[in-house]
Every structure is written in structure tokens, then in C-alpha cells.
Amino acid sequence: MTTHSTDSKSPSHPDAAADPRLQYGDTATLDHQLHDLLAARGNHAHHADGVKATNSNPVTYQQIQAVVADDFTTMDQQVFGTLNSRVKLVMAVSQHVIDAGGKRMRPLISLLCSRICDDRPSAKAMRLGAITEMLHTATLVHDDVIDASGMRRGKPTANATWDNPTAVLVGDYLIARAFNLLVEFGSLPLLKLFSDGTCDIAEGEVLQLQHQHDPEATESDYMRIIDGKTSRLFMLAAQGVSILHNRPEYDAAFVTFGQHFGNAFQIIDDILDFTGDSAVLGKNVGDDIAEGKPTLPLIKALEFTEGDTHETLRLAIQTGKVTDASVIIDIVQASGALDYCRDKAEHESQLARASVLTLPPSPYRQGLLDLIELAQQRLY
Numbered sequence: 001m002t003t004h005s006t007d008s009k010s011p012s013h014p015d016a017a018a019d020p021r022l023q024y025g026d027t028a029t030l031d032h033q034l035h036d037l038l039a040a041r042g043n044h045a046h047h048a049d050g051v052k053a054t055n056s057n058p059v060t061y062q063q064i065q066a067v068v069a070d071d072f073t074t075m076d077q078q079v080f081g082t083l084n085s086r087v088k089l090v091m092a093v094s095q096h097v098i099d100a101g102g103k104r105m106r107p108l109i110s111l112l113c114s115r116i117c118d119d120r121p122s123a124k125a126m127r128l129g130a131i132t133e134m135l136h137t138a139t140l141v142h143d144d145v146i147d148a149s150g151m152r153r154g155k156p157t158a159n160a161t162w163d164n165p166t167a168v169l170v171g172d173y174l175i176a177r178a179f180n181l182l183v184e185f186g187s188l189p190l191l192k193l194f195s196d197g198t199c200d201i202a203e204g205e206v207l208q209l210q211h212q213h214d215p216e217a218t219e220s221d222y223m224r225i226i227d228g229k230t231s232r233l234f235m236l237a238a239q240g241v242s243i244l245h246n247r248p249e250y251d252a253a254f255v256t257f258g259q260h261f262g263n264a265f266q267i268i269d270d271i272l273d274f275t276g277d278s279a280v281l282g283k284n285v286g287d288d289i290a291e292g293k294p295t296l297p298l299i300k301a302l303e304f305t306e307g308d309t310h311e312t313l314r315l316a317i318q319t320g321k322v323t324d325a326s327v328i329i330d331i332v333q334a335s336g337a338l339d340y341c342r343d344k345a346e347h348e349s350q351l352a353r354a355s356v357l358t359l360p361p362s363p364y365r366q367g368l369l370d371l372i373e374l375a376q377q378r379l380y
Contacts, residue, residue: 008222059370061103067367068111071126075107078130082181085173093158093170097137100155106132106237109371113238113254115364117245124244127181131194132237134178139201139229141171146209147291190243199234204228208293215302216313217294225294231262256355258366264348265375270295271341272378274332289328292320296344300337309335342379349376 002342065072083094092367101246107129115124143149144157145164151157159167175198182191207225211217273288274297288295294317302313313331332338349372356368 008107022331029374031040059374061374064367064370064374065108067363068108068115069120070129071111071114071129072104072108074123075126075129075133076104078127079104079107079133082127082130083177085177085269089162089166090170090173093162094174096161097141097158097170097174098133100153102136104129104133106136106233107344109234109237109258109368110241112364112367112371113241113250114245116359116362116368117241117247117250119362119364120129122244124185125241127185128213128240128244129237131178131181132233132240133234134174134181135194135198135201138171138174139205139233141167141174142205143172146205168244185244187243188283190240193240193243193341194236197232200228200232202228204230204232211294213292213318213320214294215317219296219299222294222296222299226263226266227259230266233256234262234265250359253355255359257352260348260352260355261372262377264345264352264372267296267341267348268323268375268378270297271338271345273297274329274338275379288321289316289322289325293315296341297332297337300340301332304335304337304340305331 079098080095083091083098085091085094110125110129110132114122114128141153141158144152145159145167148159149157150160157167158170179191180196182194185191204225204227207221208229211221211225235255238254238258239251242248242254270288273295289298298313298317302310302317305313309331313328316328322328352372353369356365356372359365359368
């Protein structure tokens with residue numbers, strides 16, 4: 001069993017104990033420790049070994065994945081191979097939602113971080129990658145039920161193919177199975193990290209529901225929501241690896257990367273709801289308006305508009321009843337809100353980039369940098 005410390009509590013809890021180890025989830029703590037990390041390495045860390053903070057010719061996702069190709073293949077097989085329910089319907093639905101697949105970005109982060117800790121294949125890191133993908137899939141299944149979504153990534157959702165009760169219960173199974181696999185590591189610190197993190201993910205989703213159709217939602221509310229529902233799992237994917245390898249010296253960099261990369265990723269996703277291509281997004285542009293989600297573009301557009309335009313937008317958020325989504329999209333685009341959000345996403349990306357640059361130079365560190373750049377490129 002790893003000797004990694006387990007004494008800290010998530011700072012989202014009021015009784016969080018003081019701990020010299022990074023307490024994830026506290027943005028001020030993360031940024032403060034990032035500042036200390038950069039200061040310790042000196043300003044040259046931003047340009048170590050000629051690695052640029054930005055890349056004018058970003059690599060493709062497939063090229064990043066190729067850096068850990070064999071590990072990735074094994075991990076992907078484990079996502080399917082670790083499903084072992086004796087109930088045929090559970091297996092059928094689980095395979096359906098996992099088959100719908102995605103890019104497996106969270107497990108890719110686990111594999112890259114593992115190679116940063118130890119430049120050798122790690123069966124435990126591959127298993128952890130499969131676990132993070134299982135948890136991510138479970139959250140998507142539950143999201144589809146909450147949003148009454150019929151399609152995801154161009155394929156019918158579990159709730160549309162079967163029904164809501166079946167989808168909810170299979171989502172629950174995937175979470176339970178993920179924790180069943182976590183227990184097999186025999187690491188209480190890892191189990192605590194993921195149990196705290198899973199609570200935070202659920203709380204982020206509930207906060208989003210709490211502010212649904214709420215024109216009074218603030219940027220601070222939004223950041224709390226995405227910290228839980230999106231960024232937390234990126235953080236788990238990274239920091240879980242430092243626990244597996246017993247490398248607490250990487251905690252701060254991995255957690256800071258996960259938080260700020262996750263923030264940037266979600267902000268960019270929310271921008272694309274007003275600028276993207278429905279075929280590429282896998283959902284209709286403007287869906288967030290109808291669903292009443294308090295996304296940053298809507299929050300800032302309300303702040304930046306006045307008069308009739310402001311009232312039109314406010315009413316659309318409150319009711320979700322939009323006859324012509326293009327009218328609301330035009331208001332948001334004309335308000336300057338998207339420019340603000342792009343700047344915010346770039347700032348979060350810079351913080352993620354700076355944290356990665358405190359790590360030892362390697363192709364795997366470069367892989368994390370390329371992921372950050374690739375996420376930014378979705379805007380252009």
C-alpha cells in the first residue's frame with residue numbers, strides 16, 4: 001500500500017484540516033502553490049528546453065495519443081473488459097454507452113502523467129485510466145436523463161434507447177463498478193481522493209440544477225459549478241497517478257493542470273454553444289439556452305446588455321422558451337460576452353500551461369501541453 005498521506009480533506013468541506021500537501025479544489029491555494037512552484041524553478045521554466053507556451057502548428061489528438069499508444073490500447077480494452085455484471089441488461093446498456101465513446105481524454109491524461117512519474121508502462125495507471133473513463137461515462141448517462149437528451153455524439157442515448165430508470169441505474173452501476181476496481185489497488189489515499197472527488201462532481205451537477213433558469217446566477221456560481229462537474233474529474237485523472245506512483249512532489253502541478261485545463265475546456269464548450277457547428281458538437285447550437293443552464297456566455301451577456309435586449313435575454317433564461325434561438329445567439333454574440341469568455345478560457349489555459357512547465361521535460365509533458373493547445377484551437 002502506498003504511503004501517500006491521507007490526512008487532508010477537500011477544502012470544499014468546512015472542517016478541512018490544514019495539510020502541507022496540496023488541498024485540491026481551492027483555486028486560491030492552487031494558484032498560490034503554482035506561483036511558488038514557478039518561483040522555485042525560476043522564470044526560465046516557461047521556456048525550458050525550447051518548449052513554447054503556445055504552438056503555432058498544434059499536433060492532432062491522434063499524435064498525442066500515439067506517445068502512449070500501447071498503454072492507451074490496453075486501457076481502452078480494460079474499459080470494456082472490466083464490466084462483469086451478471087445482469088444481461090446492465091451489460092448491454094453499459095456496452096452501448098461506452099461504445100458511443102469519446103476521445104478518452106481523461107484516461108489519456110492519466111497515462112501521460114504516469115509516464116511523467118515513471119517512464120515505464122504501468123498496469124495500475126492503465127487500470128486507473130479505465131476507471132476515470134467509467135466514471136465519466138456514468139456522469140454522461142445521468143446528464144442525458146437530466147437534460148432529456150435523445151442523442152449524444154450522433155448516437156441514441158441510453159435513456160432514449162431504453163428508458164430513464166434503466167439509464168439511471170446503469171449509470172449507478174458504472175460508478176459502483178469504478179469504486180469496486182479502485183478498492184483493488186489497496187490504497188486508502190486513492191480511494192479517499194476519488195470518493196471526495198465524486199461527491200464534488202455530484203455537488204457541481206446539483207448546483208447547476210439549483211441555478212437552472214436563474215438570471216441572477218453569477219460568474220462565481222458558474223465557476224463553482226464547472227469546478228465540480230467538469231474540472232474535478234480531470235484533476236482526479238492526474239493526481240490519482242501521483243498517488244499510484246507515490247510521487248507527492250507532482251501533486252501541485254497535476255492538480256493545478258487538471259483544474260485549469262478543465263475550466264478552460266468547459267468554458268470553450270460553452271462558447272461553442274453559440275458559435276459551433278451542430279454536426280461537430282453533436283448537439284444543437286443554443287441547447288444551453290433552452291435547458292436554462294447558467295453558462296458563462298449567458299451570464300456575461302446579461303451583465304453587458306440593457307433595456308429591451310437585456311429583458312429579452314433575461315426572459316429566455318427564465319423560461320427556456322425560445323421561438324427563434326438565433327435571436328438569442330445574436331444578442332450574446334453582439335454583447336461582447338464571447339470575447340470575455342475567450343479571454344477567460346485563455347487565462348485558464350495559461351495557468352494550466354504554466355503548471356505543466358514546472359514538470360521535468362519529456363515527450364509526455366509535451367503531450368499535456370499539446371492537449372491544452374488543442375483545446376484552445378477548438379475556438380478557431
